[in-house]
Amino acid sequence: MDISLDNIRMHVLQTAEQGVVNQDTLFCFRQNGRQVSAEYGGCQIRKGYLIGLIVNNKLTFSYCQLQIDDKLDYGTSSCELSRDENNRIILIEHFEWASRPGEKGTNVFVEI
Structure with missing residues (x-):
């Protein structure tokens, strides 16, 4: 069954060493057909x-973000979606910074 991200809120359960998000980072998703934004x-x-x-519980996206130190960062991600034993959505993100060449990592998000 396809997972919808419409009106789903998530935070990061595990973050990459060079990641700048954590459990205090709140993501608010919207979905319209195949298009997803947050x-x-x-x-x-x-x-x-x-x-x-x-498409088929695989999410690809581009992101841009302004950090608290006024640095503008951006990149791309590919993700797999699933559900845990409590039926919460789990998103495993494989990201690559375009603004930091050569830096990439994996984050794990959970529905809240």
Whole structure:
């Protein structure tokens, strides 16, 4: 069954070493058909946006974010969606910074 991210709120359960998000970063998702977007903020992020497409529980998106130190960062991600034993959505994100060449990592998000 396909997972919808419409009106779903998530935070990060596990973050990559070079990641700038954590459990205090709140992601608010919207979905319209295959199009997915989110606004987020918290931790080191003043404001962030992502936009992408979801197909067969695989999400790909581009993101840009303004950090609290006024640094503008951006990159791309590919994600797998599933559900945990409590039926909460789990999103495993594999990201690559475009603004920090060569830096990439994995974050794990959970529905709240």
